[in-house]
Amino acid sequence: MRYPDVVVVGAGVIGAACAEALSAAGLRVTVLDRGPLGAGTSAAGEGNVLVSDKEPGPELDLALASLGRWPDLLAELGADVEWDPKGGLVVATGDTALTAFAEAQRAAGVDARPITPAEAFDLEPHLTRAVVAAVHYPQDAQLQPVLVTKALLAAVRRRGGTLRPGVRALGVRLANGAVAAVRTDDGDVPCGAVVIACGPWSGEVSTAFGAPITVLPRRGVILVTAPLPPGTVRHKVYDADYVGAVASGDADLQVSTVVESTAGGTVLIGSSRERVGFDASLRVEVPRALARRAVGLFPVLADVQVLRAYGGFRPYAPDHLPVIGPDPRCPGLWHATGHEGAGIGLAAATGRLLAELVTGVEPHVDARPFRVDRPGVCA
Amino acid sequence: MRVVVVGGGPAGLAAADAAARAGAEVVLVDSERQLGGQYHRGTAQRADPRVRHLPESTAWAAEGLRLHVRTGPADSPHRTGRVLDADAVVLATGAHDRVVPFPGWDLPGVYTAGAAQALAKGHGVAVGRRVVVSGTGPFLLPVASSLLDVGATVTVLEANGVTGWARHPLAVPQKLPELARYARLLGRVRLRTAVVAAHGDDRVTSVTVARLRPDWTVCDGVRVAVDAVCVGHGFTPRLDLAVGLGCDLVDGFVRVDAVGATSVRGVYAAGEITGIGGADLAAAEGEVAGAAAARAPDPPIAALRAIRRGRRFAAALAAAHPVPTGRHGWLTPDTLLCRCEEVTVGDLHAALDRGAADGRTLKLVSRAGLGPCQGRTCGREVADLAAARLGHPLPDADAFHRRPFATPLRLGELAQHPEEDP
Ligand SMILES: Cc1cc2nc3c(=O)[nH]c(=O)nc-3n(C[C@H](O)[C@H](O)[C@H](O)COP(=O)(O)OP(=O)(O)OC[C@H]3O[C@@H](n4cnc5c(N)ncnc54)[C@H](O)[C@@H]3O)c2cc1C
Ligand SMILES: Cc1cc2nc3c(=O)[nH]c(=O)nc-3n(C[C@H](O)[C@H](O)[C@H](O)COP(=O)(O)OP(=O)(O)OC[C@H]3O[C@@H](n4cnc5c(N)ncnc54)[C@H](O)[C@@H]3O)c2cc1C
Numbered sequence: 001m002r003y004p005d006v007v008v009v010g011a012g013v014i015g016a017a018c019a020e021a022l023s024a025a026g027l028r029v030t031v032l033d034r035g036p037l038g039a040g041t042s043a044a045g046e047g048n049v050l051v052s053d054k055e056p057g058p059e060l061d062l063a064l065a066s067l068g069r070w071p072d073l074l075a076e077l078g079a080d081v082e083w084d085p086k087g088g089l090v091v092a093t094g095d096t097a098l099t100a101f102a103e104a105q106r107a108a109g110v111d112a113r114p115i116t117p118a119e120a121f122d123l124e125p126h127l128t129r130a131v132v133a134a135v136h137y138p139q140d141a142q143l144q145p146v147l148v149t150k151a152l153l154a155a156v157r158r159r160g161g162t163l164r165p166g167v168r169a170l171g172v173r174l175a176n177g178a179v180a181a182v183r184t185d186d187g188d189v190p191c192g193a194v195v196i197a198c199g200p201w202s203g204e205v206s207t208a209f210g211a212p213i214t215v216l217p218r219r220g221v222i223l224v225t226a227p228l229p230p231g232t233v234r235h236k237v238y239d240a241d242y243v244g245a246v247a248s249g250d251a252d253l254q255v256s257t258v259v260e261s262t263a264g265g266t267v268l269i270g271s272s273r274e275r276v277g278f279d280a281s282l283r284v285e286v287p288r289a290l291a292r293r294a295v296g297l298f299p300v301l302a303d304v305q306v307l308r309a310y311g312g313f314r315p316y317a318p319d320h321l322p323v324i325g326p327d328p329r330c331p332g333l334w335h336a337t338g339h340e341g342a343g344i345g346l347a348a349a350t351g352r353l354l355a356e357l358v359t360g361v362e363p364h365v366d367a368r369p370f371r372v373d374r375p376g377v378c379a
Numbered sequence: 380m381r382v383v384v385v386g387g388g389p390a391g392l393a394a395a396d397a398a399a400r401a402g403a404e405v406v407l408v409d410s411e412r413q414l415g416g417q418y419h420r421g422t423a424q425r426a427d428p429r430v431r432h433l434p435e436s437t438a439w440a441a442e443g444l445r446l447h448v449r450t451g452p453a454d455s456p457h458r459t460g461r462v463l464d465a466d467a468v469v470l471a472t473g474a475h476d477r478v479v480p481f482p483g484w485d486l487p488g489v490y491t492a493g494a495a496q497a498l499a500k501g502h503g504v505a506v507g508r509r510v511v512v513s514g515t516g517p518f519l520l521p522v523a524s525s526l527l528d529v530g531a532t533v534t535v536l537e538a539n540g541v542t543g544w545a546r547h548p549l550a551v552p553q554k555l556p557e558l559a560r561y562a563r564l565l566g567r568v569r570l571r572t573a574v575v576a577a578h579g580d581d582r583v584t585s586v587t588v589a590r591l592r593p594d595w596t597v598c599d600g601v602r603v604a605v606d607a608v609c610v611g612h613g614f615t616p617r618l619d620l621a622v623g624l625g626c627d628l629v630d631g632f633v634r635v636d637a638v639g640a641t642s643v644r645g646v647y648a649a650g651e652i653t654g655i656g657g658a659d660l661a662a663a664e665g666e667v668a669g670a671a672a673a674r675a676p677d678p679p680i681a682a683l684r685a686i687r688r689g690r691r692f693a694a695a696l697a698a699a700h701p702v703p704t705g706r707h708g709w710l711t712p713d714t715l716l717c718r719c720e721e722v723t724v725g726d727l728h729a730a731l732d733r734g735a736a737d738g739r740t741l742k743l744v745s746r747a748g749l750g751p752c753q754g755r756t757c758g759r760e761v762a763d764l765a766a767a768r769l770g771h772p773l774p775d776a777d778a779f780h781r782r783p784f785a786t787p788l789r790l791g792e793l794a795q796h797p798e799e800d801p
Pocket of ligand 2: 385386387388389390391408409410411415416417418419436437438439471472473474492493496518521522617620649650651652656657658659661785786
């Protein structure tokens with residue numbers, strides 16, 4: 001057996017996207033996951049690919065790059081992953097900085113269109129009439145995270161890569177101070193480089209690899225309703241508070257509502273943000289707050305049944321930016337994590353950026369804001 | 380000291396009474412209008428007068444020892460909400476029929492044994508004139524008996540080869556007098572035989588009755604005309620609240636100690652969520668758990684003894700009525716598995732072949748278990764079929780009964796703060 005050039009630890013959407021881009025660049029890749037493939041955080045959220053919620057800055061740049069990359073990447077993969085550029089609508093019912101925010105986004109290259117409440121009701125007939133301001137974001141899209149992760153991994157395998165579910169990485173073996181092999185519970189895997197893409201577990205795994213970075217879990221819960229007639233909810237509809245919650249680091253419960261319907265007619269209501277470690281027990285106040293906001297946006301939803309709630313733990317760095325790049329402490333060790341509530345959307349550009357850095361190609365986005373050795377990340 | 384009991388079947392009733400006798404303030408929450416659960420359906424039971432009974436009330440979520448309850452008819456838009464804080468909780472939520480799919484099981488005219496029983500006992504209605512009762516386990520007989528009582532012609536097919544389970548040395552007939560009453564039925568029982576397919580256009584008109592090998596693979600079959608089929612393969616425990624609270628499970632049931640304590644402090648469990656063994660065992664378990672939850676000084680000795688006996692009998696019954704994997708051979712690619720999302724056996728296999736190897740992914744890729752019943756009906760069989768095809772059990776077998784909301788509720792109800800209720 002030939003040794004892989006790169007071992008990717010973690011088969012979530014980020015590990016899968018990195019492995020796909022590395023294999024497309026001609027490298028021989030092995031992907032390990034301690035569990036089944038793609039069953040971590042990437043199977044526990046929604047598949048929003050958003051620009052509407054991002055303020056101008058490095059994450060928005062990465063999001064725009066990713067948004068541009070997804071359609072081509074999906075065409076290359078030849079897989080149906082339920083890609084739907086359905087567009088988003090941010091609405092506000094009170095005093096708001098919404099239009100100023102949209103103005104700044106437009107300057108940064110986002111298609112953000114302030115519209116009147118009447119125009120918003122045309123787009124969403126069941127929207128609460130309390131809306132006083134709205135912005136339409138035609139670029140917002142979605143895809144199915146589980147399917148996309150599988151499609152990326154399938155491409156890796158087609159190119160001769162190896163997928164090893166059920167194999168846990170335990171640490172690294174060094175030779176002359178550089179990565180020589182990944183230690184696993186199924187023996188050593190010799191390699192030239194390793195990418196840690198373990199989502200909210202990247203902190204613990206990087207520590208085991210002797211190069212700790214700070215990545216923390218931020219819990220999120222999503223509600224799913226019974227199916228509604230087609231056309232009840234047509235776009236992704238957010239209340240304007242979404243923007244504030246995404247950027248904030250408060251430990252307290254934050255809720256910002258995103259209401260949208262799926263192909264099957266069920267409505268997804270996401271999502272909450274709590275810093276409670278990896279505690280997954282139910283706190284009724286969380287789904288209650290989501291339900292309140294959703295009924296506030298769409299009063300017709302009051303009568304629909306809630307089928308279930310699910311959720312997971314978003315991986316975030318203290319400064320809320322992704323961590324993508326080489327670890328300066330250990331040649332051959334790379335990180336790709338910290339995508340918080342946007343890892344699905346950001347995966348396409350993340351994979352490409354990491355592969356560019358590994359192979360020494362000029363990066364298509366500025367990589368410096370995501371470097372590993374920034375304050376608070378590299379302990 | 381406040382004890383909240385969830386479920387008003389034999390186990391919950393006995394728990395509430397025992398806790399009240401021990402001096403606790405007791406609230407008994409039951410989703411039905413009348414107390415009694417599965418077994419006493421149609422003949423309302425009464426709790427100890429000191430017990431505060433909340434009828435038509437479902438506990439839809441448990442947050443530690445705080446229960447969230449809604450009261451009112453299940454389909455009413457005007458249910459009221461309430462929060463109950465307890466010092467101890469007894470879960471006695473019972474079980475529902477285990478569904479084992481076969482070609483045509485989704486046709487009108489095919490009933491679960493429990494549904495047929497409820498119609499016969501509760502409403503005096505027979506599901507058809509010529510009825511085949513098929514499956515395995517002792518509870519086929521009470522169903523057949525109720526059907527006879529309301530005038531149906533009944534044939535009972537027991538898929539296993541057990542004959543004398545009622546006379547099993549471990550059986551304690553005086554503790555299950557009902558079972559002895561069914562002696563009149565024993566002549567109508569055909570062993571190692573089952574309905575393996577139902578046929579008809581808009582409702583069942585005939586079935587394939589097959590002789591089975593011990594592993595339930597088919598030897599040969601014949602077509603038989605029928606009006607209705609009742610199928611029973613034992614029970615699946617209603618674990619939503621227990622799993623939500625983090626109670627450990629063992630063999631698919633809530634793990635309890637000798638007095639019904641679960642692995643979670645202050646949470647007790649009794650009845651069919653801890654194992655299937657009939658109404659008397661459920662009641663004995665309830666009595667012991669209720670007394671323990673209320674910190675009664677003396678454990679009820681007679682009930683403890685009844686539990687030991689009952690569990691031995693239950694274990695013997697379970698051993699005599701397995702549901703082996705030969706049944707998978709009855710399925711065709713277009714047999715429906717998940718009724719809510721219309722997922723067939725072929726769809727499930729396709730999802731597995733696309734690489735879904737855990738419960739969560741399997742649900743998302745195949746959509747099985749994502750509909751209104753949330754896998755309550757199909758989850759167990761989906762997990763079994765997946766395990767058979769993968770060659771190993773799903774790593775997250777609880778994916779099909781991890782449901783944060785134990786019962787459906789409206790978004791508007793969830794949004795309401797209980798203190799805003801009238
Ligand atoms: C409620 C919620 C809603 C969300 N909604 C969206 C959304 O709409 N749009 C969006 O873009 N993003 C969304 N996200 C965020 C998105 O899900 C994450 O950013 C993304 O899934 C992170 O992917 P990942 O590959 O980094 O992590 P993961 O998917 O968690 O993958 C990490 C993998 O590493 C494996 N692993 C861990 N330790 C080891 C080890 N020692 N050895 C081997 N393998 C190991 C794990 O098993 C896991 O499979 C949401 C998240 C949540 C929780
Ligand atoms: C067709 C059939 C025939 C049977 N025949 C016999 C027989 O002949 N002899 C015998 O000994 N046993 C028989 N049994 C078994 C017997 O019915 C059970 O052993 C017994 O009812 C179990 O008692 P339980 O209290 O555990 O659960 P159950 O009787 O099922 O009671 C559970 C109660 O909890 C309620 N509940 C569940 N979840 C919630 C919630 N979240 N909030 C509020 N309420 C909730 C349910 O509505 C129900 O009222 C039969 C069962 C069936 C289905």
